Every structure is written in structure tokens, then in C-alpha cells.
Amino acid sequence: NKMIVLKDYVKGFPKESDLLLETSDTQLRVPDGCDGAVFVKNLYLSCDPYMRGRMSKLEGSYIDSFVPGSTLTGFGVCKVVDSTHPNFKKGDLVRGMTGWEEYSLIKSAEGLSKIQHTDVPLSYYTGILGMPGTTAYCGFYEVCSPKKGDTVFISAASGAVGQLVGQFAKLFGCYVVGSAGSKDKVDLLKNKFGFDEAFNYKEEPDLNAALKRYFPDGIDIYFENVGGKMLDAVLLNMKLYGRIAVCGMISQYNLEELEGVKNLFLLVVKRIRMEGFIVFDYAHLYPKYLEMVLPLIKQGKIVYVEDIVEGLENAPNALIGLFSGRNVGKQVVVVARE
Ligand code: NDP
Numbered sequence: 001n002k003m004i005v006l007k008d009y010v011k012g013f014p015k016e017s018d019l020l021l022e023t024s025d026t027q028l029r030v031p032d033g034c035d036g037a038v039f040v041k042n043l044y045l046s047c048d049p050y051m052r053g054r055m056s057k058l059e060g061s062y063i064d065s066f067v068p069g070s071t072l073t074g075f076g077v078c079k080v081v082d083s084t085h086p087n088f089k090k091g092d093l094v095r096g097m098t099g100w101e102e103y104s105l106i107k108s109a110e111g112l113s114k115i116q117h118t119d120v121p122l123s124y125y126t127g128i129l130g131m132p133g134t135t136a137y138c139g140f141y142e143v144c145s146p147k148k149g150d151t152v153f154i155s156a157a158s159g160a161v162g163q164l165v166g167q168f169a170k171l172f173g174c175y176v177v178g179s180a181g182s183k184d185k186v187d188l189l190k191n192k193f194g195f196d197e198a199f200n201y202k203e204e205p206d207l208n209a210a211l212k213r214y215f216p217d218g219i220d221i222y223f224e225n226v227g228g229k230m231l232d233a234v235l236l237n238m239k240l241y242g243r244i245a246v247c248g249m250i251s252q253y254n255l256e257e258l259e260g261v262k263n264l265f266l267l268v269v270k271r272i273r274m275e276g277f278i279v280f281d282y283a284h285l286y287p288k289y290l291e292m293v294l295p296l297i298k299q300g301k302i303v304y305v306e307d308i309v310e311g312l313e314n315a316p317n318a319l320i321g322l323f324s325g326r327n328v329g330k331q332v333v334v335v336a337r338e
Contacts, residue, residue: 039104046127071099076126128164154169207232309332319331
């Protein structure tokens with residue numbers, strides 16, 4: 001069994017050398033006396049920004065740190081090889097928390113669910129049909145309180161979550177603008193995902209002026225993925241009674257000291273509601289979300305772009321690439337295709 005192990009807690013930007021590829025002998029079955037466990041072959045692994053937090057020593061977070069010297073865990077799509085759990089049998093396809101390795105013994109199968117619909121790409125269960133999709137769904141419909149005709153701005157808009165928020169907002173009848181970090185990503189936003197406008201924030205010397213250009217009358221909804229300077233510029237451009245759904249702040253994840261936000265007082269002046277959320281609190285909405293999104297995928301009304309990397313050995317590089325924007329769309333690692 002090959003596995004990706006955290007060398008030690010990480011400070012600053014993660015490097016490939018912070019993650020080690022190791023090998024061990026593993027029996028390909030649930031060991032004797034291990035009732036209620038599932039042994040899986042990992043097919044697709046999800047690279048997600050929150051995993052950076054787990055590489056640091058966390059206190060008071062919604063999730064535990066990784067343990068130095070141990071295999072990383074994350075969301076994935078797997079095939080059951082052996083099971084002593086009544087709900088899972090050999091050959092089942094499942095999604096949930098697994099190890100960053102070829103094969104995993106999952107002792108507590110609570111975090112696993114059986115994949116029912118296999119007429120869509122299986123890798124989608126790490127993205128549009130997995131945690132990021134649910135994040136976009138609950139973040140937009142539950143936290144943003146959208147109304148038809150609202151003006152919506154999304155940062156990190158071409159990523160796993162952002163590309164979906166934009167498409168949901170368009171289907172809802174909103175005016176949608178996204179920012180992203182390259183010309184190719186901007187092209188995707190406009191030509192593939194149907195955003196009304198998009199811009200490359202790295203080429204805008206004045207973010208406030210850029211937002212004024214696309215939102216001359218202001219922003220009703222900001223779907224926040226990046227934080228920092230972008231948030232400050234957005235606050236200057238929010239409308240009265242605007243809403244900010246704080247999904248993440250990736251620009252802050254590798255900083256030793258978080259950047260200050262200067263314009264927060266505008267929350268008062270403009271009566272803005274700014275609300276952070278964690279997708280785990282909305283897990284009960286997953287069935288309702290699937291019911292909505294599966295037909296949209298099949299009818300081609302929603303598209304999903306993935307950035308697929310082959311091989312577990314390339315997983316560290318893929319994960320780290322999220323923090324320099326190397327991924328174009330949802331970052332997935334293929335460990336095995338079946
Ligand atoms: P993405 O697929 O969007 O990948 C990350 C992207 O962030 C990069 O491609 C890059 O795009 C952008 N980025 C990286 N560094 C910076 C920076 N310093 N400043 C600005 N942009 C940067 O990731 P996800 O869609 O999976 O996640 C998006 C956000 O949602 C993250 O903040 C994540 O933590 C959060 N999240 C929150 C959840 C929740 O429950 N609250 C659940 C899932 C995700 P670009 O080229 O455009 O810069």
C-alpha cells in the first residue's frame with residue numbers, strides 16, 4: 001500500500017516536501033475482530049483548501065489537525081473490497097472520508113455513503129456531487145437569501161465551489177460577475193459557465209475601480225472565497241441590505257498573521273448581513289440537492305470543469321497547487337479508475 005504522509009506541521013506556504021510518499025505491507029481485507037469496518041480501494045481523491053488548515057496545529061476548529069507521521073485523510077470515491085459492516089458489501093461504490101493511500105481500512109463507516117447514481121462521472125462525487133457542490137448549494141440558496149435580479153459577485157469563481165455558485169445564480173435570474181486569477185479562467189467563466197462578466201483580479205491595480213466597472217449600482221450578494229484585499233474592496237461596493245456569505249478566505253490560509261480588514265464598519269452603515277457557514281451543518285440537504293442537480297447535469301444546464309491529475313504520487317503537488325491557483329476547476333487525483 002502506498003500512502004501520503006504529513007511530515008510535520010506546516011508553517012507558511014506548504015511545499016511538496018511537507019508530504020511524503022511511503023509504502024507499507026497491508027492485507028487487502030478487514031482484519032479479524034474488526035466488526036463494523038469497511039476496507040476500500042481508493043479511486044478518486046479530492047484536493048480541498050480546508051486541508052491546509054489541518055496541516056497546522058489547530059485549536060478550537062471544526063475539524064482536527066492531521067497527525068504528523070500519519071496518512072492524510074480527505075473526501076474520496078472508493079470501491080468496497082471487504083466489509084464487516086451490514087450496510088456495505090464488496091463491489092459497492094462509496095463516497096466519504098478516506099485515506100490518501102491506495103487502500104484504506106475505514107473503522108467507523110458513519111462517514112461513508114453508498115453511491116446510488118452511476119450514470120454520471122464517478123469523480124463528480126468529489127466535486128459537484130460531493131462536498132463542494134453541497135457547499136455551493138447551501139451557501140447560495142440558504143445563506144445568500146437570493147432574489148431574482150440580484151447582482152452577485154463571486155471570488156475564486158472558476159474553482160470547485162465558485163463555478164457552481166455562478167451557475168446556480170444565473171439559473172435563479174441574477175446578474176453574475178466572477179473574479180479569477182488567469183485569462184483562461186476568465187474565459188471559462190464567461191464562455192463555459194455563462195457568467196455575465198468576469199475579470200482577472202491579478203491584473204487589476206485597483207479592485208475597487210474594477211468592481212465599480214461591473215457593478216455601477218452596487219452588489220447585492222458577495223460569495224466570499226478569498227478574503228483580504230478583495231473583501232475590503234467589495235465592502236466599498238455593497239448595496240444597502242446586501243448579504244455576504246463567507247465560505248472561505250483562501251488568501252489568508254498560509255499567512256502567519258491574518259490581514260486586517262479595514263472597511264468592516266460599512267456593515268453597519270449599509271446594514272449588510274455577513275454570515276460564515278460550514279457545509280457540514282447542511283449535510284441533511286444533500287438528498288434535496290441531488291434531486292435538483294442531477295437532472296440539471298443530465299440536461300446540460302449545469303456544466304462542471306475538473307482538473308484531473310493521475311497517480312497518488314502526484315497528489316501532494318496537486319494539493320499545494322490550490323494555493324497558487326494552478327488548478328483549473330475542481331482538483332481531483334485519480335488513484336485508480338476501477
Ligand atoms: P478552488 O477550486 O477555488 O481552488 C482554490 C482557488 O483559490 C485557486 O485555484 C485560486 O484561484 C484561488 N486562490 C488561491 N490563493 C489565492 C489568493 N491568495 N488570493 C485569491 N485567490 C486565491 O477551491 P474550492 O472551490 O474548493 O474552495 C473555494 C473556497 O471555499 C475556499 O476558500 C475554501 O476554503 C472554501 N470552502 C468552504 C467550505 C465551507 O464549508 N465553508 C467548503 C468548501 C470550500 P485563482 O486562480 O482564481 O486565484
